[in-house]
Amino acid sequence: MHDFDDNGHEHDDDTQILETEGITGEVEKNALYYADNIEMVTVGIDVGSSTSHLMFSWLHLQRLGRYLSSRYVVVERQMLYQSPILLTPYRPDYTIDIAELDTFFQAAYKESGYTPADVDSGAVILTGEAVKRRNARAIADLFASQAGKFVCASAGHNLEAIMAAHGSGAVGISQENGNTVLNVDVGGGTSKFSLIKDGQVMETAAISVGGRLVAMDENRNLVRIEPPAQEAAKSVGVVLEIDKPLSVEDEIKLADALADCLFLMIRRAPMSPLAESLLVTPNLTLDIPFDSIVYSGGVSEYIYEQEDRDFGDIAKSLARAISSRTAEYKLPAPPRLGDQRIRATVIGASQFTVQVSGNTIAITNTDLLPLRNIPVIHPILPEGEDVDPEAMNQAIQKSFQRLDLVNGDQEVALTLDWTGTPRYQLLRKLADGIALGLAPTIKAGLPVVVVFNHDFGKLIGEMLRRELNITNDIISIDGIFLKEFDYVDIGELIFPANVTPVVIKSLVFPEVASTTAQLSS
Structure with missing residues (x-):
C-alpha cells in the first residue's frame, strides 16, 4: 500500500x-x-x-x-x-x-x-x-x-498543448468561471497555445520559442544552438557560434526577438516573417477574445518569480521579455497563476x-489487447438519422484517401459520430455500411475496430458477428470521442467492471531529423 x-x-x-x-x-x-x-x-x-x-x-x-x-x-x-x-x-x-x-x-x-x-x-x-x-x-x-x-x-x-492546459489548471479555471482562458506553455524548445472556452480546448498552436534554444557553459560559451535560435539571432544581427561566448546584450536581443514572435500570436497580430518561419503548427484562427491568460512551462517559473537560478540558457531573459510585454500590451487581464508551471505537461x-470504454462493448478476442498506435478513420457521414450503406461506404473510402492509407494494409479504428435513434433498422444499416466500407480490411483478415461516442458498441459488434457473419476479430467499443488524425491505444479489459482503458493521442515522430542543432565537441 x-x-x-x-x-x-x-x-x-x-x-x-x-x-x-x-x-x-x-x-x-x-x-x-x-x-x-x-x-x-x-x-x-x-x-x-x-x-x-x-x-x-x-x-x-x-x-x-x-x-x-x-x-x-x-x-x-x-x-x-x-x-x-x-x-x-x-x-x-x-x-x-x-x-x-x-x-x-x-x-x-x-x-x-x-x-x-x-x-x-x-x-x-x-x-x-x-x-x-x-x-x-x-x-x-x-x-x-x-x-x-x-x-x-x-x-x-497539439497534444502537448492540451496536456499542459489541463495540467496547469487553465481548463479548470475556464470551466469554473465560464470564461475564455489562453494557456501559453513556454518550454525549452517550443511554446504551446491552448484557447479554452467554458472548460473546452477550442484550438491549439505551437511556435519554436523556448528558454533553452541555446545552452551555455559556466563561461557563457555556447555548447548547443538549436536551428530556431540561429534564425531568430540572424533577424536581429546576433551571431551565434559554438564555443564562443554569448554576451548579455546579445542574449537580451535574442530573447526580445523570440518574445516578439510569441506576442504576435497572443495579440492575434499579423505575423512577421520570423514568426511565420518559427511556427510548428498552423496559427490560431478562432477570433475569440480571452478573459485571462495563464502561463505554464519551465519559463513560467521565472515569469511568476518562483525560480531565480540560472541554468545556462536564456530562460530568465525570455521570461523578463514576456513579463515586460504582458504589461506593455495591456492584455485583458494580468497573468493568472495556475496550479502548476514546469510540471503542467507531466500532470x-x-x-x-x-478514457474508459464502458460495459456496452463487444470484444470477440480479448487476447488481441492491448492494441497500440491504431490510426483513426473518421468518415464524414451525410446529415440525417437515416443511413445509406453505400453512401457510408464511399465516405469511409474517402477517409482512407485523406490519410494516404490503403484499406486492408493495416489495422485502423473506424470512428462514427452518428447520433441517430438506436432502432434495429437504423443500426443494421450502420452495420451494413461498416461491412461495405471495411471490406478490404475484412478480406485481409485484420481485426475490425469500431469506436462510437454513444452506446452502440455492443449492438453493432453483435450484428457484425451474428447477422453479417464476419469471422474476423471484432472490437466494438463506445463512450469514446475520436477525430481524424488521432491515434488510439486500447488496453486489456479491467474486471469486474468489464471496461477497457483507451488512450487517444497524436504521433508525429519524424523518421529523419531535418536541420539539427549545433553542438560543442
Whole structure:
C-alpha cells in the first residue's frame, strides 16, 4: 500500500454529475462497488527539450448510472509521487542519452516505491525539440514498454498543448468561471497555445520559442544552438557560434526577438516573417477574445518569480521579455497563476490521457489487447438519422484517401459520430455500411475496430458477428470521442467492471531529423 499525499488530492468537476444522481459520500468497497468504480495508478513521463521528469497519480472513475450509461467519469485524482527534474541529457551525436535517462527513471521508480506492475495506464510524451532527435521514437516506445501494463508513447505539439492546459489548471479555471482562458506553455524548445472556452480546448498552436534554444557553459560559451535560435539571432544581427561566448546584450536581443514572435500570436497580430518561419503548427484562427491568460512551462517559473537560478540558457531573459510585454500590451487581464508551471505537461500526461470504454462493448478476442498506435478513420457521414450503406461506404473510402492509407494494409479504428435513434433498422444499416466500407480490411483478415461516442458498441459488434457473419476479430467499443488524425491505444479489459482503458493521442515522430542543432565537441 502507498500513502496518498493530501496536497495532491483533487475532486474532479465530474462529481457534480454524480451528485445529481444521488451518489455522494463514502461507499463501501465491495463487489458491487467495483462493478461501477475503477481505481487506477497512472504514470506520466515527460521527455522535453530542456527537462525530463515523471509523476504517478491515482484516479477514481465512476460509471454514470443514469440510463445505464457506459460512460465513466473521473471523480477524484491524487498525486502520488513526482520525481526530481532532470536536464534532458544529450549525446555528442545529437541523440538523447538513453542510458542516463533510463538510470534517472529507474531511480525515480525506486524512490516512489512503485514498480511497473503497479501501473495500470499512462503516457510517455516527447515534447518540443526532443521530438526531432533521431532516436526519439525508439526512446518513447522503450520507456512505454517498461513503465507499466498499458503505458503509451506519444508525441505532438497539439497534444502537448492540451496536456499542459489541463495540467496547469487553465481548463479548470475556464470551466469554473465560464470564461475564455489562453494557456501559453513556454518550454525549452517550443511554446504551446491552448484557447479554452467554458472548460473546452477550442484550438491549439505551437511556435519554436523556448528558454533553452541555446545552452551555455559556466563561461557563457555556447555548447548547443538549436536551428530556431540561429534564425531568430540572424533577424536581429546576433551571431551565434559554438564555443564562443554569448554576451548579455546579445542574449537580451535574442530573447526580445523570440518574445516578439510569441506576442504576435497572443495579440492575434499579423505575423512577421520570423514568426511565420518559427511556427510548428498552423496559427490560431478562432477570433475569440480571452478573459485571462495563464502561463505554464519551465519559463513560467521565472515569469511568476518562483525560480531565480540560472541554468545556462536564456530562460530568465525570455521570461523578463514576456513579463515586460504582458504589461506593455495591456492584455485583458494580468497573468493568472495556475496550479502548476514546469510540471503542467507531466500532470496532464499522468491524469488526463486515459478514457474508459464502458460495459456496452463487444470484444470477440480479448487476447488481441492491448492494441497500440491504431490510426483513426473518421468518415464524414451525410446529415440525417437515416443511413445509406453505400453512401457510408464511399465516405469511409474517402477517409482512407485523406490519410494516404490503403484499406486492408493495416489495422485502423473506424470512428462514427452518428447520433441517430438506436432502432434495429437504423443500426443494421450502420452495420451494413461498416461491412461495405471495411471490406478490404475484412478480406485481409485484420481485426475490425469500431469506436462510437454513444452506446452502440455492443449492438453493432453483435450484428457484425451474428447477422453479417464476419469471422474476423471484432472490437466494438463506445463512450469514446475520436477525430481524424488521432491515434488510439486500447488496453486489456479491467474486471469486474468489464471496461477497457483507451488512450487517444497524436504521433508525429519524424523518421529523419531535418536541420539539427549545433553542438560543442
